[in-house]
Every structure is written in structure tokens, then in C-alpha cells.
Amino acid sequence: MISDGMAEVLRLLQRDEGFDAAADVAVLAAVTLGVTGLTVSLATGGDRAELMWCTDDAAGSFEDLQFTLGEGPGPEAVRGDAMVLVPDLALVRPERWPALSVEAAGLAARAVFCFPMGIGAIRVGVLTLVRRTAGPLTDGQVGDAQVLAHALAGRALGSVVPGPNGAAPADSADALLHAVVHQATGMVSVQLDVSLPQALLRLRAHAYSSGRPLTDVSRDVVARRLRLDLNGNGDGNPLPVSDKD
């Protein structure tokens, strides 16, 4: 179960109009998770990441460093599809991240915890928590951080579609429990020759504009009753061959 503090963070996140106004939310999240600071980096294609949240210099410097060097808990979490928890950087074997172990000594970060943000093969980015003192996260904090990473991923992937009055997203959270949504994402990515995240956005856009649940739209795509065009529109008819390049 998530903590009351994290529930409040998620409420603020949902109400928030955009990431630019999210600085206070990020600080609250760091406090809730018992860390000094945190960053959220978005994968922008390629290896460079765009810093979306950054609560303070210590967290920002560490994030910059590991993405410049291309090694560290963050890149490892992204590549390995699993969280990487480092309760004490001083105890990490130097050969694990050779360059980072040299450079990080000058930084204020002592404990670092990285949580990948994504949906299956869709890698959205990484949430990195930084603490000036060594020590593990509690099990509850790990759970909270996972929930936050998941919410941020969902937001990043749905942000193209504004909900009614900037509120609810076009689909409910449990739509992503359905295999058919992921299958449809894969199909649309091939049909439109776009990336998986782009394909999911097109599906969501279509669900939103047609006022139907994402799961229903996905079922139609998988059954080939619906084929989206490049604008995310579908005419409801299956098209055996796309007339677009």
C-alpha cells in the first residue's frame, strides 16, 4: 500500500497542468521518500536524456555525471528494466562503474536509488533518488518510488492527449493490465512505422477522440476491425494494405 504522503504527491501530479509547474511536487516527493533530492530524466531517443525534474544541485550533478559517462545506477536501471538500489556508493566495487567511481567521490550523493519508468519495451526514462547519507530505503519507500515512477511514465506517455479540463487521462490505469492493449501497440507501431511509445500515443489519441475505452479500441485493432492512420484517426474499416508510405 502506498503511503499517505505519496498519495498526496499523486493527487498533485494529476491536478498539475504541466511539468514546468511541478517543482513543488518534486520536492514533496523527495521528502516523502526520505531522500535529499531527486531527478526525473526522460529518454529522448538515443542515449541523451532530458532532465524533467531536478530538485537540487546535488541530485542534478549526479544525474548529469552518470549520463555523461554513460554508466551508473541510472543507465543500468534503464538497460536492465529493473530498479537499481545503491544504499552506499562508497561500498560499490569500482569495477562496476569505473569512471563513475572516480568522479562521484567529489559529489554530495552518498546513496542513490534508480527506478526505470516504462511500459514493457517502452522506455520512458528514469527516476533517481539521491541522499547525502548512506542507508537503504525502507520497503515502503521502495514501493512508493515504484508507484511514482509508474505514474510519471503514464503521464509522459499520455501528455500529448489533454484530458477533459486537464484532468483525467483518456484511459483508466487498469487499461494497461490488458494484454490486448500491448498487442495493439505493437501492431500499430508496424502499421504506421512508428516507435512503440508513439504507437501507444496514437491509440490513446484515438480512444480519446472517439470517446471509447482504450481496451475497446485495442481489441478492434487486434481483430483488424480498425486501422489507424498517421493522424491517429481510424475509419472503422480494416484496410488490408496501407496506401501510405
Place this chain on the structure above:
Amino acid sequence: MAREQQLTKVFVEVADSLIDDFDLIDFLQRLSERCVELLDVAACGVLLADEHDVLQVLAASDENTRLLELFALQHDQGPCVECYRSGRPRTNIDLADPNASQAWPQFTPAALQSGFLSTNAIPMRLRGRVIGALGLFQTRDSALSDADTALAQALADVATIAILQQRTLAHSETERGQLQYALTSRIVLEQVKGILAERWQVTPDQAFAAFRAYARSHHHQLSHLARLIADGEFDTDQIPRSPRHR
């Protein structure tokens, strides 16, 4: 085959897998198939709780989308959720009983429509914590005996051990990390079913059958191969397509 022989075979298969590098989803799927044989049930699924305490399907005895969807319906209602929350098995639930449709208004009719008459849920336990549930469906009116339930629990425990035993996770020190990795692998697999289905103009189920046959015969781990395909790093023309293809 006598049950002892079957059990011996499964035991050897499980032990072989767990000491070697193995693919979790593939392992759990085979285990689900063994559950079906050993317990004489019609379908079996492995459900794992995510970070929101919501049950997600990790593997099923039959990879058809319809069955996966039926298990997915149990994310917020049904015997598996109750079993997950209470930590206790729920066995021999008659789906035709009005109480069942009252308790689980979406799940029960969907299960009946799929031809199932009764269902069971067995907890997956880890050191006093419950991490998921094994769901079993029957199409015939035959109750699970106490011995069957004990065997089902042992198989559920094997599934739990396998999840925590994944070798590929050298750097994922935490149990939560391993659970997350397992759930992510499952989603990648579904995305790849879609990619292959569209490339080959077949159904996702047919695409998966061809994909799995190729992975098994070439000793690729399903999850690893799926990841390569999703990242565009594997030429899928190497995989023999379904006979239905052009």
C-alpha cells in the same frame, strides 16, 4: 502415465530449469501446463501483484488472448484477488452458484462464457508475504481433493521460487526488483506478439506460437529475444512464419 511418474518428470524438469539459466515466462508457462496435467484442470494461470497491489498475469497454460483476458479480469475481483488478500486458498468455487456472480459480477459471467464450471485460487507465498496467486479453472464438475490442493500449493511455491531465482538479474538485489522485471518481461512479450502479428499478417496467438517455437528450438530466452525484437535488434525474417502466411 501414473501420477507418480508424472510428478517425477515435473520434479526433474523443475530442478533442471532452476539450476540453469532459464527464461521465467517460459518456465512459468510450462509449469502452468504441468499444473493442468497433474491436477486434471482445464486451465491454469500465474498472477503476480504489481507495485499497486494489483494482480497481473505472468503466464498461463494456454497463451490464447481470450484466456489471458479472463485472468486479467481478476485484477480487482474474483477468487484470485480474495486469495491474494487473505493469503488463503479458495478451492472448488462453483461458478454457477448465484453467490459467485453476485460477488464477482464481471469475472463470473466471463468465466462461464469461456466454458468453465468451477475455479480455484492458490496463494503464492514468500516468507509470510503473499506475492500473487495461481488460478485454476475446471470445465468438468470434479472437485479438487485435499491432496490435489496440497500439490497445487507446492506448484505455486515452485513458481514463487522461480520468480526469485532469475539469473539474469545479477544486479537486481531486491525481491521487488525481480517482481518488477518479471512483470515488465510479460508486457514486452505482448508488444512483440503485436509486432509479429502485423508483420506476418496473422493473429497475435499464431505469431506467439511461431515465435516460441523458434526461441525454444534455438535456445533463446523468450524474454531476451522479445526485447531484441522490440528494440529492432533482431531480424524477424529468421523466424519461420506460421503456415498461414502468404
